[in-house]
Amino acid sequence: MKRVIDKKVSKGRRRHSIMAFEMIRLNRAAAEPLHQQLYRQIRDELVSGSFTDNSSRLPSTRALAADLGISRLTVNIAFEKLHAEGYLRSKIGSGTFVVDSLPETFLSPRRPKTKPLIEHPPRLSDRVKNIPDKRAGKQFDFGIAGAPGVSFVPAVAALDEFPIAIWERLRAQVLAKKGAHLLQYASSRGDPDLRKALAAYLCDYRGARCHPDQIVITAGTQQAMMISATALVNRGEVAWIEDPGFYQARRAFGFAGATVVPRPVDREGIVIARPSKRASPKIIYVTPSHQFPLG
Template identity: 40%
Template sequence: MSTVNEHPTPLVLQCVELDSDAAVPLYRQLYRDLRQAILSSKLLSGMQLPATRSLAEKLDISRNTVLEAYDQLTAEGYLESRVGSGTYVAQELPEELLHVRGQSHLHPSRDQASDGSSGASPLSARGELLTDIELSSFRADAKPRPFRPGLPALDAFPIETWSQLTGRRWRSLPASMLGYRQSTGYPPLRKAISAYLQESRGVHCSPEQVIIVSGTQQAITLTAHVLLDPGDRAWIEDPGYPRAQGAFRWAGAQTVPVPLDEEGLSLHQARSTDGDARLAYVTPSHQYPLGMTMSLSRRLELLDWAERSDAWILEDDYDSEYRYEGRPIAALQGLDDAGRVIYVGSFSKVLFPALRLGYLVVPEALVESFAAAKSLVERCPPLAPQMVVTDFLEEGHFERHLRRMRTLYAERQSILIEALEAETGDQLDVSSDEAGLHLTVFLPNDLDDQAASAALRKREVVAPPLSFYSQRSLDRDGLVLGYAAVDEADIRAGVDQISETLNASVKR
């Protein structure tokens, strides 16, 4: 029997204690307090929670903060959202949660050890921070659900060619290659990447400046720990890539969200914040997630700032190969004459994510420091995949694959836009994007993107809310729709679900 509290706000307020000065984000504090209140039965199954706007006003915090906490609790099964009614504590909690209800000793505080005595937390301050900034991830589906961002067309990957190259390498691999290798990566791969980047991306580098890493995330995290001290400020695009923010905060840096304009990261807005920055993180070729390309004048202005301020620029070139009109835009790094840009690339979106291979291109003055840091976090990357990627690059398979994928992704984007315009009419603001693997579409003013995303998730459609990527309150709510991994039938079926959800009017 559900228990509905007609006046839930006072009870919820008793369960929440927020500290605006803590390193842990406010949404995570609110999530944690509400979760513990549910597990300890202070908030009972079926109990209605306050509306997000009301709770935000009572706690004197942003409504987006409450929305993010509610959305995370909903995703994990603690809360359920009922369209037109509100948000409630879930009627049936996952079975494994029932075993820990009320057992707060499983997660002792700093002042309470697991045996009940006073003692220190089992985690370091950095460990606690890492736990609290961990971002929710998509579940690993056997088949990608529409419209999960960031996935390439796995069904179109030339697996037979890859298998042949892999088999050839293993058949001829000498025993001498089975020991420890260079932490910076397989030298022929570093040489092949250097040649490719110079020709296709306008990057100026030698093979010695290329460091092989386990994907973009390791590259960003490594850069944060090498270049940033605790308390240093890092400018990040807002909206932008959440895991970059997490990497900087884990290194102890203070992240400063910087708004965007039609030319990219707004240096005027960045400079209007208190104090300068030690590093700026940007996605200039195709901003994530809004999609604009940073203008030449803005690039030059950013490089001038970095040189004058003795600061660094971290350029994430995550999907630059996929441009559907004209040639790919040259990298920001190619304009850098002062050695201030660290360039990041990855094979996750051009080949496949499970490969876990990416690369850093670092200024010559930083090569030794990055190489030493890399040897501490990873003794040496797996050799066989690096060999196969080398062959894939040198024998022309990579370029052929890119040409096929550009054609396929342009077609899938066109299908998605056509279906959205046909099925949703003027309910969504949809426009094409000349690059990338996703579209950002904007919702009408009376629709809330977090609620819409949660409703779509129940329909087996992944459409992250635009507000998830921002630390600020945005002028417009939207959804981020990845189309590269979704075939035509699933694109149209997913759009049908979006249309039905919009027609159900998920109000603010």
């Protein structure tokens, strides 16, 4: 009696271990041969499934042919192709099994294991944290002028009054004369012809005698102040600015590490007298032509 029960249990376990293909549907009217349909559907089933040693054994070719109502030769052709492509392996006396690693394992790029993202506050230097700028997010997309529209922010040009037609005509003339090489990287000091023109202008209209080599073209006032501060002032050394004066000057010199000392302004400009105990400035920022914000 015990021997009979063990045989029944063993037979039940074996039947449970055989992989079933209930989803296989063969179309005898299709142009695709039956063995190719069977091969393709078994392959897709193997790729999409998850198998273990206890559930990776395929039914015999005879049993599968009987279940699908096709010839055993058709099943043999499909199995042979799956064997050849590395999807199946055979064990003598045990049957046909799915291989441990399917071909897709080697043909597909490995996806890195995704770990939950942990948000950390950005690591910023004290220099950046001390910048007095309250803008955030998309506010940086518009610059200091803010969103398009009427703006009362100082130093913002009236772009609706810009002579675009004249600018385009002169730009076309310069490109035609000097060529497209003007669009490449130029000297870090700026275009030589532009520096010569500025030197002549400063001499004729401002009374400032300077050589073109003393002029550096920058992207704006703040970049010019940053270059000057980093080149001339060490951290902790004194920089004088006008009070009242251009508020961006305080920001630029402070960012460079200078000790900013505001100096009063009278009708002659910045007051340069200083107490004897105060440290001498290493740089003085003045706006003699158009004092900000007094005009």
